[in-house]
Amino acid sequence: MKVLIIEDDPQAAAYLKKALGEAGHTADVAHDGDDGYAMASTGSYDTLIVDRMLPRRDGLSIVAQLRAEDDRTPVLILSALGEVDDRVTGLRAGGDDYLTKPYAFSELLARIEVLHRRSQNGDGETAYRVADLELDRLSRRVTRAGQDIVLQPREFRLLEYLMRNAGRVVTRTMLLEHVWDYHFDPQTNVIDVHVSRLRGKIEKGFDKPLLHTIRGAGYVMRE
Amino acid sequence: MSAPAPRRRLGAIFKTTAVRLSALYLLLFSVCAVLLVIYMTSLAAGFFLNETRMAIEQELRSLDRIYQRGGMRGLVVAIDRRARAPGAFVYLVADPTGRILAGNVRALEPGVIDHTGWTRRPFSYEKFRERGENGDQPQAVANIFRFENGMRVLVGRDLGEPERFRVVVRRALALALGLMALGGLLIWLFIGRRALKRIDAVSAASAGIVAGDLGRRLPVSSAGDEFDRLSASLNTMLARIETLNDGLREVSDSIAHDLKTPLTRLRNRAEEALRKDEGEAGYRDALEDMISEADQLISIFNAMLQISRVEAGYTRFTPEPVDLATVATELADLYEPLVEDAGGHLRNEVTGPLVAEGSRELIGQAVTNLIDNAIKYGLKGEGATVTLKGRADKAASRVELLVCDTGDGIPEADRERAVRRFERLEESRSAPGSGLGLSLVDAIMRQHGGELRLQDNEPGLCAVLSFPAAAP
Numbered sequence: 001m002k003v004l005i006i007e008d009d010p011q012a013a014a015y016l017k018k019a020l021g022e023a024g025h026t027a028d029v030a031h032d033g034d035d036g037y038a039m040a041s042t043g044s045y046d047t048l049i050v051d052r053m054l055p056r057r058d059g060l061s062i063v064a065q066l067r068a069e070d071d072r073t074p075v076l077i078l079s080a081l082g083e084v085d086d087r088v089t090g091l092r093a094g095g096d097d098y099l100t101k102p103y104a105f106s107e108l109l110a111r112i113e114v115l116h117r118r119s120q121n122g123d124g125e126t127a128y129r130v131a132d133l134e135l136d137r138l139s140r141r142v143t144r145a146g147q148d149i150v151l152q153p154r155e156f157r158l159l160e161y162l163m164r165n166a167g168r169v170v171t172r173t174m175l176l177e178h179v180w181d182y183h184f185d186p187q188t189n190v191i192d193v194h195v196s197r198l199r200g201k202i203e204k205g206f207d208k209p210l211l212h213t214i215r216g217a218g219y220v221m222r223e
Numbered sequence: 224m225s226a227p228a229p230r231r232r233l234g235a236i237f238k239t240t241a242v243r244l245s246a247l248y249l250l251l252f253s254v255c256a257v258l259l260v261i262y263m264t265s266l267a268a269g270f271f272l273n274e275t276r277m278a279i280e281q282e283l284r285s286l287d288r289i290y291q292r293g294g295m296r297g298l299v300v301a302i303d304r305r306a307r308a309p310g311a312f313v314y315l316v317a318d319p320t321g322r323i324l325a326g327n328v329r330a331l332e333p334g335v336i337d338h339t340g341w342t343r344r345p346f347s348y349e350k351f352r353e354r355g356e357n358g359d360q361p362q363a364v365a366n367i368f369r370f371e372n373g374m375r376v377l378v379g380r381d382l383g384e385p386e387r388f389r390v391v392v393r394r395a396l397a398l399a400l401g402l403m404a405l406g407g408l409l410i411w412l413f414i415g416r417r418a419l420k421r422i423d424a425v426s427a428a429s430a431g432i433v434a435g436d437l438g439r440r441l442p443v444s445s446a447g448d449e450f451d452r453l454s455a456s457l458n459t460m461l462a463r464i465e466t467l468n469d470g471l472r473e474v475s476d477s478i479a480h481d482l483k484t485p486l487t488r489l490r491n492r493a494e495e496a497l498r499k500d501e502g503e504a505g506y507r508d509a510l511e512d513m514i515s516e517a518d519q520l521i522s523i524f525n526a527m528l529q530i531s532r533v534e535a536g537y538t539r540f541t542p543e544p545v546d547l548a549t550v551a552t553e554l555a556d557l558y559e560p561l562v563e564d565a566g567g568h569l570r571n572e573v574t575g576p577l578v579a580e581g582s583r584e585l586i587g588q589a590v591t592n593l594i595d596n597a598i599k600y601g602l603k604g605e606g607a608t609v610t611l612k613g614r615a616d617k618a619a620s621r622v623e624l625l626v627c628d629t630g631d632g633i634p635e636a637d638r639e640r641a642v643r644r645f646e647r648l649e650e651s652r653s654a655p656g657s658g659l660g661l662s663l664v665d666a667i668m669r670q671h672g673g674e675l676r677l678q679d680n681e682p683g684l685c686a687v688l689s690f691p692a693a694a695p
Binding site: 184216 | 511514521525541558584591595598
């Protein structure tokens with residue numbers, strides 16, 4: 001994946017570029033708003049990481065202009081402004097996701113990978129499969145090795161999100177945002193409890209674990 | 224308190240508003256009084272002049288009748304007789320050369336009898352037998368006739384009366400103004416000195432406060448005047464500042480304490496890893512531990528920032544109708560497994576709609592903080608239950624969401640303290656968390672125009688989120 005980082009702090013940008021490189025992606029850096037817009041508008045990037053407060057040109061205005069030009073490249077907005085209202089402003093301007101500084105790199109990576117995947121093949125799929133676990137969105141049926149698994153609605157949504165992003169790390173905050181639609185830091189291990197219950201249902205009695213915990217980051221669904 | 228030198232003090236009197244105002248009023252008042260008196264005296268003078276002229280005209284008519292009957296001779300005789308009688312009338316008969324033939328005038332301003340008709344202005348004259356009083360020249364107005372043979376007759380009236388009136392009025396005016404000025408000066412000194420004394424007292428007190436004695440208050444006398452009201456409201460403000468200042472100090476102490484602990488753990492962990500030389504796996508473990516400590520620190524900072532932003536009203540969300548019953552259902556769904564894992568049971572008894580105006584996110588965060596607290600402190604013993612309740616008070620137009628537990632509760636005396644920032648009741652000191660939960664809830668509630676109350680659940684605690692009901 002080719003990523004453009006528009007970030008004015010050279011140290012932060014260098015760190016991001018290096019870490020993305022280690023995760024197998026290539027990254028370019030723009031240090032101010034004007035350069036950032038010029039580079040982004042070439043359309044050669046898969047994902048943009050845009051800081052909100054930039055010299056010469058505000059990050060949100062870059063995003064808004066790209067969207068006005070019908071550029072659908074996924075954008076993750078990075079900002080020190082983390083209030084609900086700031087997030088709403090950022091997402092309304094055309095950002096696809098919003099992350100507050102200071103952030104964990106694992107969180108950022110998980111988010112941009114999910115964003116990238118979504119932009120690649122959309123959400124048109126009606127069924128997901130990981131190893132012998134299958135989820136049908138239309139009939140709302142979950143089976144593993146042919147056996148029916150009965151899930152509560154919220155467990156179904158949780159599994160659906162994890163399977164849609166199979167192979168990618170999904171963080172606790174992302175789960176709270178996408179499954180419950182709340183955007184604050186869960187102070188307790190509330191998400192872990194849900195995940196462990198779900199895990200009990202889809203793995204109990206089967207020998208192969210599918211839902212893995214990535215320490216310090218989140219969860220991943222894979223064989 | 225340093226006493227200013229008397230001279231400076233006197234100079235300073237003229238710098239006070241009260242004194243400036245009274246000086247201005249005194250000046251305005253005097254000008255008005257003078258104008259009024261001038262207006263009145265001139266009006267009175269005009270009136271007197273008119274009276275005089277009418278009297279003269281009447282006399283002229285009477286003399287005219289005598290002239291018709293007795294001719295020139297009869298007229299002169301009549302004038303001569305009348306001139307001898309005491310009175311204010313002035314008579315004079317002169318021949319064409321200006322020699323005085325009859326009348327009671329010994330001499331008069333030259334040129335007066337050269338014109339006929341009314342004299343244009345009062346003229347001075349000298350009467351027989353009457354020496355001028357106080358050396359004043361008596362003044363008169365008159366009407367003058369010239370007969371065909373050149374004889375001239377002057378009939379006039381002395382103006383002594385109106386002149387005396389004018390003098391009396393002017394003297395009274397001068398006296399009144401003098402008294403007023405004196406009174407003004409006295410009041411002026413009194414008010415100025417008094418005001419100055421009190422301002423000095425206030426300045427001295429505020430100098431003390433500025434110097435760091437925040438417990439000091441401005442003096443309030445028993446008079447209850449505007450100075451006292453001003454001092455009282457400033458004192459209220461000072462008390463508020465003192466409270467905030469104390470709060471700030473408490474907060475900094477608590478921050479120092481609460482952040483020092485994880486920072487120390489973080490440092491210790493790093494040191495330990497270095498000392499033990501644990502190899503790659505050990506380093507990895509240590510780093511992961513340190514990241515989670517750092518995350519904990521970040522989340523404390525975030526909570527603090529959010530509280531201060533919410534408290535300062537920086538979180539300008541657009542209020543939208545939020546159904547508390549929906550929020551309760553969503554959060555009950557989110558927290559039910561957590562409560563069960565903690566050995567309790569979560570019951571959602573909220574039936575909607577209970578509509579408040581605000582931000583679903585912030586209200587949701589407030590409720591999760593309360594549920595977190597209930598899990599941490601309220602799940603004790605058999606059959607421990609966390610219950611979400613809702614109620615609408617139509618009369619007070621409020622909607623309320625309650626998070627109740629069956630734990631030990633908080634003694635009534637401690638409830639107010641529990642809401643304060645960083646305040647952690649002794650028994651909870653050892654539990655994890657930043658002690659920011661309830662103060663964040665409190666800040667969110669105030670942002671919504673509502674309030675957080677803690678109530679007894681007999682047994683346990685009910686945290687009540689009370690919102691003003693949304694307009695239908």
